[in-house]
Amino acid sequence: MSEETKSETAADIERGVQDFLAGRLNTTVPRDQDLFATGLVTSMFAMELVVHLESVHGVSIIGGDLRLDNFRTVERMARLVTRLRTPTGASHAHG
Numbered sequence: 001m002s003e004e005t006k007s008e009t010a011a012d013i014e015r016g017v018q019d020f021l022a023g024r025l026n027t028t029v030p031r032d033q034d035l036f037a038t039g040l041v042t043s044m045f046a047m048e049l050v051v052h053l054e055s056v057h058g059v060s061i062i063g064g065d066l067r068l069d070n071f072r073t074v075e076r077m078a079r080l081v082t083r084l085r086t087p088t089g090a091s092h093a094h095g
Helices: 010-025 043-057 074-085
Strands: none
Touching: 010 043, 010 074, 043 074
């Protein structure tokens, strides 16, 4: 993980996820919009989000962290990435 990636704030992560979603869905997604309830994201696309977050942010999303609730909103995805980046983050997986 680069120093630039380590210093990203939750707001930076949210902007990056919003940009990714805008490119894939051709629409702007508010940070607190439920992506599944609105039908913008399916469980298949959620797996694409996992791969995107892992590759861009250098985290591993496994086990209990693969719950759809962690990908329901841009805000929740940013929170997940932020938590996984902390030294004890991976050990606090919810399941």
